[in-house]
Amino acid sequence: MKKYTTIFFILFTLLSSAQLPKEYLNQPANLKPIIKLDNSIMQCVYQHTTYDPDLEKYEDTYEILEIGSNYSKYGNYGAYQLDSALHTYNGATLTNGQYAILFKKYDPNYECIIKNKKNENLEHYGKVFIDYYIYEEPIPQIKWELEGGKAIICGYTCHKATATFRGRQWTAWYSDIPVDNGPWKLGNLPGLILKAEDATGEHIIEAIILKQDKASIGYRKFLYSRTTREKYNKSLKEYKEEAHKFFQGELQPQNPDGTPMNIPKRKLFYNPLEKE
């Protein structure tokens, strides 16, 4: 934990344009290995617009669904782009300085959902503050109502379906691409979901790119702690609403005179996809 904390603060300071020793920047980057699961047949990039009613702000993030024969992965597009960029090194040594530049450019986060078609389970890889967690659950069998509407999303004709799932009323637009999958945990429709939005308008996820890159599906081997979906969601909510409480103990910053520094109370941008 201390090692990861050290790496986190070093990288954070580096990205904040602080001056780091040249020797460190020239050292080989010690990256977590990637555990490969499958080869990706196609990818779909989504634009996810989220509204935080407490902060009254909208934020756009980009997420990618990688579909393989047995596995699929839904995660951050910046992380995908960073991994693609790292592939170009292909065994050549990457330094900490080079890695920091790439990290700053793509701003990745390594949270993702991996669905395993064979055992019909999904694994959620997440992060609360600086700690990594994993929980497992069966792939949700969402009960959709097929509606009559049609729309063109990302160049494909899509059909409308609605369902209530974990506290939100979802409208999904699924295409004729025969993939039982979609953004986040949504799926169980006879076609790839290209757009999903909840009735409150707080989450709109829409496909903007469909492609067939040659890529592998996997996850970075961080030290994950096993937990449950409910515990993870509760912990994440606490962190987003009162992040200052997490800077305690050895993580609490200090004033120049050595006394503990007061971290102001601040809510981070957050609106959970599942409310129950």
Added chain:
Amino acid sequence: MNRVCCILVMLLYSVTLCCAQLTISGVITTQDGESIVGASVRVTNSDNKILAYAISNTLGKYTITLNDTLPRQLCITYSCIGYKKIVRTIECKDAIEVIDIQLQEENFEIEEIIVKAPAIKRIGDTIQYNVGAFASQADRSIEDVIKRLPGIQVDNSGRIFYNGEAINNFYIEDMDLLGGRYAIATQNINPDEIATVSIYENHQPKQVLKDVVISDRAALNLRLKDKSKLRPIGYAHAGGGYGEGINWLGELFGMQISEKNQTIVTAKGNNTGNTYIHETQLLTDNKTDETVAYNIFTQHPFGTINIPTSRYYRNTSASTSVNTLFKIDKHLKIRAYADYSYENNNYFNEVEIGYMSIDNASIRVVESNRARLNNHIVNVNFNIENNNNRSYISNDLALKGRFCDNTYNVNNNNILQQSLNNNDYHITNEFAGIFKNGRNIFDVKSLISFGSTPRNEIVATIPATDSLIVTQIATGMAFHTLESTSYSWLISQVSLLGIEASFEAFYDRFSSQNDPIPTPSRQGNEVSGYKIVTSVVPFYQLKNEHLTWRTEIPLRMYDIEYRNIITGAKHPLHKPYIDIKSSLYFNLFGSIKTTLSIGRDHTIGDIQDYITTPIYTTYRQQIALGTGNLGIRSNNYISLSANYRNSIEGIFASLRTSYNVITSNEISTTSITADEVTYGHITTDNKGSNANLFFNLSKNQRNWNTTFTLSGGAIYLKRMTQRESQLLNVKTQNYSIGADIHSTFWNERISGRVNLRYGVTSQTTDMQTDNTNLHDWLLTAELSVFPVTSLEIFYTLHYNKSDLATNSSAENIFMDSGIRYKDKDWVVELRGKNLTNAQVYSYSYINNYDTYTYSCLLRPIEFILSFQYSF
């Protein structure tokens, strides 16, 4: 017979329909017998409507149950990526169908698609423009991009309009740093730093009034790119050149935006014709009260020209400003700004005025003027605001000082010199508090404003003989306070009833004399007094998802007393007036936002009505502001505005029209001789009317990278006036139409804009047999070519043809061009202005029944080489 018919109907029914329940199941495998997981099974009818579906599980099994009345034939489609699709048709005979399928492998290919980020996105009442979709390499500031956004117009002062209405707030990252002086931001921020420009329609800035009090105005918000936050950004710009003399410029702009603090700093100077006063002026609602004395003398008593001042001003301009805002917490913000502007501007113009007299003869006056304007303006402002959904508390303190020392050298057969010296100070404090408690809303406002013009003087002399022609002094003081409170009660979810009470008081003093020692034949004005308005405004609002209706019935009691200190006469008035205003907001045909307003209001005069002794405003022109009687005007009006937008199609359309009938007890009067003109007012009951219509239609054609805009207007004005003791009716009509096209093409290597405008002004009076019509054509074109990405060659053309009152017309052509090279953070630019070396610009306009023709000496051809570093 009946039995036969029954049987026939049943047979017919059974031909088309099947049994009520059907279960289809089976196993989907590869040709090698391996089960396929996640294959899609769809059941459709003959219309291709999906009736049911299933996904194969880990064993390849699927089950579909259909419970509704089914058609005779069903179509089942089996598909999975990496396998060839199979379609089966089944007859709906049995209740259970078992269909096992073997799918053949097939190369999977999809059509790769990349959707560009939408140029315009609508999220609720917010229209979000993606700057990247509209920006062009030729843009110098974010204002150049904003001008191009469909639905948005920007005038020459930098004021932004959305669908024809000026915006009421300007934000950077949802915070109001500039307090309405947003040209500082729009004319300096690089478009590369901005991610999106958002319009908040029907923007209610006070959270406590959200969804309670509707606003028909919009606000604009700039959102920065992540890379532009948390660090200083800006530019340093310096250059030199030659034209009429040596040209120079030096400018610095810096900005830092973070979540808790925003700061903008500017320091600028130049003599290339660009003035800076417009950057620091308030572009949203102006709260400053001016004294009567300050407004008596204009900065341009011998006229000015309707083209940018940079074409004809020989200037030395300097400006500096500091603006900062601190966000203490989510709701509490503190803002402060201070700015100073210095302008020393010289220009040469000639005016020919054709005064129409009642015997149809014309008195012509020709004056040439060489003006030197010397102005200093200082502004300081402090603001604290707490804005949350239960209360709104704000206090704004503003101080302003204006000092001018102008000289005009006039040639009107005689060489004379006129000077204007003016000092003016102003302090305003505005407090607002709105509190919401359940269904009750309490509103408290206080405005206290004090202005003083201790010195305002014109002096006209003949230098050759050192003789004094005119000395005119005007001084004044104005005090204004407004205290109001209101209470509203939310009767239900849709209904609001309330009452507002206010107390407003004005105290003014005005003094003028046109000689250092007043004599009976050269008396001035000495007037002071107060005006107190006590108002009670009951209001009712009905608001549901379809419409909002709000009606107010202001009852105002006027207590007025002004005193002429010289004669001792007092002029009291104690009288109530009732007004009414009713507005209906609704969506026409579901998508056209419409506002219909009708009403009647009164305008009651003030101290100006008692300023009856004429005051010299130039060496040959006098004005008497009042008649000695209080001016009372009532205005009955009806107005309609409609706005339509389809952000996906990029269409924005707006239409505004209004009709007013104005009843008044005074009219303007003019008395003209060859040596003097006197403007005044007389008391006589009269009625006038005006009608206007404006429209704006813009379409953004994304696939052509082009925005088309069509706009136009019509104004009709009818009023009564007096000339040489004869009452006359004057009718003025003005029509204008314009088109604008902006496009980038050939991979954005060429960017161009063409704007064409035509206008005609027509006037008839009782004493004219023919209409006076003045036609005006204006064409502006801009072109930028990028032979390589870092090199820009630009060119602008301004062509204007306008009718002159002398039964001739004038053509004016300006051409500017230049070359610009950009390398990372550095830009080098060589610009040539007025390449045709046009010397004079001329145009005419009609005012009442007099025609004014202005000519102005332009800045000659000139060049400037400049360097800019962006950080």
